[in-house]
Amino acid sequence: MTEPKFVPLQHEAIPLEESLERGRLFYEQMNRRRTTRHFATTPVPREVIERAIATAGTAPSGAHQQPWTFVAVSDPALKQQIREAAEKEEAHFYSGRAPEDWIKALAPLGTDQHKPHLSDAPWLVVVFRKAYGLEPDGAKTTYYYTTESVGIAVGFFIAAIHQMGLVTLTHTPNPMTFLQELLGRPANERAYLILPVGYPAPQAQVPDIHRKPLGEIAEFR
Numbered sequence: 772m773t774e775p776k777f778v779p780l781q782h783e784a785i786p787l788e789e790s791l792e793r794g795r796l797f798y799e800q801m802n803r804r805r806t807t808r809h810f811a812t813t814p815v816p817r818e819v820i821e822r823a824i825a826t827a828g829t830a831p832s833g834a835h836q837q838p839w840t841f842v843a844v845s846d847p848a849l850k851q852q853i854r855e856a857a858e859k860e861e862a863h864f865y866s867g868r869a870p871e872d873w874i875k876a877l878a879p880l881g882t883d884q885h886k887p888h889l890s891d892a893p894w895l896v897v898v899f900r901k902a903y904g905l906e907p908d909g910a911k912t913t914y915y916y917t918t919e920s921v922g923i924a925v926g927f928f929i930a931a932i933h934q935m936g937l938v939t940l941t942h943t944p945n946p947m948t949f950l951q952e953l954l955g956r957p958a959n960e961r962a963y964l965i966l967p968v969g970y971p972a973p974q975a976q977v978p979d980i981h982r983k984p985l986g987e988i989a990e991f992r
């Protein structure tokens with residue numbers, strides 16, 4: 772067994788007043804984030820995507836196994852293939868596969884089987900979750916809390932994209948197995964979601980929906 776090894780924590784002590792001010796500013800910045808389906812086709816340099824993925828990679832993960840792979844696609848032909856495959860699945864979803872309640876829950880968002888953002892956005896970042904580890908010799912290792920870990924990493928990614936002044940969208944075609952095939956991912960990886968990334972279209976719109984206030988989402992005892 773590997774012995775634990777510790778190094779000193781690098782920590783910046785901040786006076787309480789400044790903590791609160793920073794917290795307020797960060798909240799306000801995050802509260803301005805919106806999910807839009809309307810992307811400009813304006814190119815985005817690869818470096819922006821690298822920054823966001825590097826930030827996602829700072830997320831905590833079960834047993835520090837970092838069970839994620841981010842495949843960033845800018846090739847127009849590949850994006851088109853992904854769009855067509857997703858729209859094929861979504862057409863089934865919206866015309867029968869999804870239970871009535873699900874369709875009803877989505878109604879305020881105005882989603883349908885058409886996914887122009889998958890070809891408009893200059894980048895599609897496809898996130899894969901490693902369901903288990905694969906050693907170079909093919910041996911499998913158990914990974915822990917992979918769904919939670921990848922979810923946290925995606926949260927960091929979304930925050931980074933917003934911080935850089937771009938927009939993204941969490942898109943989950945159902946089912947997503949086509950992504951594993953199209954992108955040639957190994958057997959231990961499962962598609963988790965697609966994040967189109969870019970600048971918003973000049974006429975971009977968002978649903979008129981509101982966030983729950985603190986009092987509704989928190990309880991203190």
Ligand code: IYR
Nearest residue numbers: 861877882883942943944945
């Ligand atoms: N995957 C479908 C349906 C969908 C599901 C949920 I939950 C959403 O918040 C939005 C859409 C689609 O992408 O249209």
